[in-house]
Amino acid sequence: MRYRSRVTAPAAVLIGTATALTVGTTAHARPGTGDDQGTPGSETLGDPVFPALGNDGYRVHSYHLDLAYDATTKLVDATATLKIRTTQALTRFSLDALGLDIRSVRVGGRTAAFEQADEKLRVTPERELPAGARTTVCVEYSADPRRTLAHTAWVPTPDGFAVCPQPNSAHTVFPCNDHPSDKADFSFRITVPNGLRGVAGGLLTCTEPVDGDRTAYSYRSRSPIATELVQITVGDYLVKDRQGPHGLPLRDVVPTARATALEPALALTPGLVEWLEARLGAFPFETYGLLPCNSDDPKAFDFTGLETQTLTLYKPNFLLQEEKKIGSHMMHELVHSYFGNMVSPATWADLWLNEGHADFYGLLYRYERGWADSLGLTTMEARMKDTYARGDQWRHDSGPVAAPNAVNLFDSQRYLGGVLVLYAFRQLVGEDAFHAVERAFLDRFRNASATTEDYIAVASEVTGQDQSGFLRDWLYGTTTPRMPGHPDWTVNKVASSLVAPHRLRGGHHHDNSATL
Template structure:
């Protein structure tokens, strides 16, 4: 374990630790020991990523001020966090990896800090009492090109975009990096002449600075989970168009590709209308696409990522005809509801996001008569095909709602999740199923929800206890019988472990799944 320790503490604390090496981890430990109270736990207990996030406080708001230097390709930044303690704290931690931290202040006072693995441990000048509202400010420099164990940065020839999901937002800014910790966000992005800075939310101000740079400020109307934040810099044009019911749509497009990408961008209004009929009004202040300005096939290994209000895409993917991209565009749009509006309580609940996104993406495809990647043209045919693989997937990837960090994004969370939803709809009927969907979204709007929460809503709305039914589908090691299709059979699993199919969005590129 390699530690990097800096001291930006008041004189009293510096004096306490003067006999210790500034670079020693014992330094911060000594400073902590001089206070009464308890260090905050460096975990939120996530079953898939147990080291992700920290406890003892909650973040209500982030303000990220980033300045991009086109010559050095570096980002100088200040992250301002509004936090509320949930216990008495002598020390608390943020997630941070690959960031060169310069200073940390807590409630306006310089604080001792150290970087250990992927944690930024902060020792405030005074012990923080439980229920204390406090501002934390961290200044740092980031290199988007830095090689790390994992990273959210997507470097481009003229700037960058970010792909934080699932556990990499903290390579861009120090944070409590877990989807249960949704918060308000503002972004101020300063760029040199000729470049544009864009982020999740709506543009609230543009400043033309004396040195020729421009600062763009964006603010989210609703809270955002760290894993779906978007920040991008590049030679972009922002294309605005009206959506249903006056919804402002904005696409952030590489200037040189704006004309070529227009046919794909023009599909969005009808996509929004279709999903609104099923899930209700689009939940955020704007929506649009960000075809990231990179042709490097190794720049990012995914097709699209549902960063809030601005879906990240490979640009060349969107140059295909509508039948090749329409269902995937619907998949990403559905994440505005399942995944963004309602975030997973833990990463084991990912099937709720991806199962729903694939479910509606497939419905959209088959309504239009577009054959899928294996030549099937109806939802029933696709589900029968998927059902046959059920025991093999459960053997290779575990139950639908019990992933690990290795198989989190394989097909069991995607099409396996679709199969659960299809079974539920067959069991309770389409009308009740649709009511379950809307009730779940309404109840957990702008919050996070677990698998247990979904089961509870389904039981309440349907008027019957569905816990046994759904738990068999979600956690069973054998595929249950499909309601309405007693003739469907499951292919016995082979003895050899098969390579799982990978996800349709995010960090594995398997766009043909839809």
């Protein structure tokens, strides 16, 4: 199988610079011959954590999602329109899809045969697609957000829904190439009964009445989005606009009945953005804000926050706490706009790049304000000494920092373990060089995906020294290396099995407010 482990340019650039044959109602591909003979596309991108996720043989340029919500039946009727470019001649290709009732599929405007098998939607176009072809795939379907599935992104609420796609569940909401290495442009149209509001990532482009008793809200993102970062929500929401640093538009989407109570937390965002911009550069997207989803039901979602692009999803009750209990977590989620959203992981094994950085800056923000963490510690040095002592145990129980599996993907090793790697690297090269590496990495892979090896390469280039041995020992070693600048730090002996307790775990599938 073939797997492109690194994306060095946004999908739009790749497509815009390709010489391609458009396949549609006016120009049809002829079946390939000789070396161009088509084959079915691979139904995997070979991800080391989720090997069944994603599909090869094409890349997606854009998605347009048109969803209509029925408040009486609680069902969603939808059309997903994908613009794709083939990377090989294809007789058949697949999309990721689970729990969706597919009605029809069209490729290039022509009806295509399809079948659903496990979590794949296999599509056989009327005519073979040659390599380098650009075409449109249109899938009509319906979905029930309350349906019980093996895993799901739907978060049902009393008045609608939100979505939580990370890591591998976007395809329970819309058919897609569900892997962060295939980022694409997104636009949305959400039709809801009057009295409710439909919201999605990006900026509102149009509001229009439909049939007198419904309203359609349209949104478009200016930057590509990984499927795991899509947000679509419907409910009785109030949109609150404010201005951030340098005129950045901030919009929060809050339950109407709790808008006043949530205002103290929402008002923190401008200051958070200003603090982070001083360290990582200008905010990378067209807008930012919070979505305190209209549900605190622990059965609906067992996390505190999720960094869906431009609109971070939260449990409302979490944001009702005082600033010192929520500020570092809000910073954690904001950091994901840079690490995770603007620069996405090329594989799920690269998750530490997202979560290690988010916890790193979240902790710095906390300690600058003198807020004690969950262990009662008030400095980064003290917290890293404590984490360092746990290093061998975590490597024993959860593997190296950059080698997770599907079970331990969101445990402390990817979060605080990732922080420890960054802290060790900063200790080695110094504050100025460390921040130069951070900014260079973000600039180089802006709106694309990057691997752990990409970070190591940038670190070596910017510092002028080969950092591969040092960073690989910290990221892949089975024992914890010596900490630069702290020869007295020691690592605890390994017990036979001691999984990090829940309160010390990070992750969007755990409550990591305690972690910070």
